[in-house]
Amino acid sequence: MTQAAAIKKPQTATLDALYALIQEDLKRVDALILSRVKTEIPLIHQIASHIIASGGKRIRPALTLISSQLCGYHGQRQIPLAAAVEFIHTATLLHDDVVDESKVRRGLATANEIFGNKASILVGDFLLSQAFQFMVGDGSLKVLKILSDAAAVISKGEVMQLMTEGQPETTIENYLQVISSKTAVLFAAACELGAVIADQENAANNLREFGIYIGIAFQLIDDALDYAADQAKLGKTVGDDFREGKITLPVILAYNAGDQQEKAFWQRTLGERMQEADDLEEAQFLMQHHDTIGQTVAMAERYCRKAAQCLSAFSSSPARDAMLDIADFCASRAY
């Protein structure tokens, strides 16, 4: 992958310290998740296990767990709430993969590929309903509001993204609104929950903002990797976004910087979805030429620095260090 080599490679952050801090909690979250998907209906169990057990990093539930530690919380509410966050995320993944007609995720065949679109849609609905049951079980209206608002914004973001499909003239502002909504808002909610259950109102705002910034960074890198990743390492098909006509920052920057002929290339391949064999390679060449992957990674790094600033109000602690690691990770993962 020449593109992968072209990315300035920051030192990859490690999440080892984070996982050491939340190890026990994360085990309990996993056990709770598993107990909920082990219904009397085998298909739910199969699909949910397939996607949940397929080696995700549990970043979102980890954020709830570590945020609650950062805020000095010592109860048990973080467990079902972290599970709720993961269920909302997993439901979104299942529906996304149907919408995107994805065939591979994290190196494995997607659920829609194995079990069919129907089952993926319905089990996604089931997981979302389980998330709400966890929230209702928690019993706090504040928590319910945070997560139901997040679910509403996520679904709006997904629709907005669908509407930008095939439009390389989409503005950067519009793109940032899409990724803030579809991705960053759940990171933000996951972080905010830790403060809310610890009754730390002031911390809640800082942590929410932290979550937004790392969520944006996370998605920016995701979108860069779709053109530049080492497929074997990433476990996702390079060029998916291109084939789907999805408009991401590397494309927008290349379109804006391109001459008439290049603009026509992007309109043909993404707007009209008339793609030929070498077009992905040509797209990668244009991105390299205009350094749009580099610019995307640089923007992710800026968001991560903003995220780190949100933690300056907290005194130094292992939990704070672990959250700074997450911020670094979000701008450096997987390549």
Next chain:
Amino acid sequence: MTQAAAIKKPQTATLDALYALIQEDLKRVDALILSRVKTEIPLIHQIASHIIASGGKRIRPALTLISSQLCGYHGQRQIPLAAAVEFIHTATLLHDDVVDESKVRRGLATANEIFGNKASILVGDFLLSQAFQFMVGDGSLKVLKILSDAAAVISKGEVMQLMTEGQPETTIENYLQVISSKTAVLFAAACELGAVIADQENAANNLREFGIYIGIAFQLIDDALDYAADQAKLGKTVGDDFREGKITLPVILAYNAGDQQEKAFWQRTLGERMQEADDLEEAQFLMQHHDTIGQTVAMAERYCRKAAQCLSAFSSSPARDAMLDIADFCASRAY
């Protein structure tokens, strides 16, 4: 339609008295729904308006409105809760139509047919999230529990139904569990809400049971109509269930009553989905021969009588009469 003529036609119940009682409330529910789908995202507005405005009878929100009247409630909480019920229903319809690959609903092209599967899945998710926002806005954990439990059971029911697809040997018990879950539970929740906001604990159980029974009756008739309806009047394609291999009571009864040759017919057409031009007509003939549409309608009528008994604890009132009309309607509509 010879089949349609073959059904014993009960006197069609009218819902005029019901609508007269809830007219003002229903207008406010519609206005609230409309205000929520008029987002800054045109696609959400288009799809939601398409499905919500396409002439449904608003039976489910009507149940919440009339139940709250029956229980002597005089506040305003029934409005957003009825809207939440309708949103849950509408979200389910959108996802159902994608899952079933339906082309026509209520005489109009389905949203997935016009706007595509992607948009239908995502807008369905949006509507579900709006339902939860209404529930959170209401602020009662009891209400939240009723509706989030309902959403969970509905999604389980949908998955269970998917698992019976193509299996005419499905038991009647299994079928009843599917339709109780996917359909009747929302009817039950809609009714129960009216009692809960009126703080009538005892009434809640009766109304919940009433809802379950009329919901089962409603779905039984729906499943009968799919083989026996006057397509122009029903506004739905006759034979959809057959083409999809969906297993409903008219099929189960015909399969159970059939000889080896007939069983082989059902296995070929629904199990293996190897269907030829005249097969739907043959299926209708076998149902007529074994009177399975008649038996299905008769079962619906029995459930409606059970429903009516649930209202015997309430003293006579226009609201109670209107609910009895709904029960009649559920066993007699549309043909």
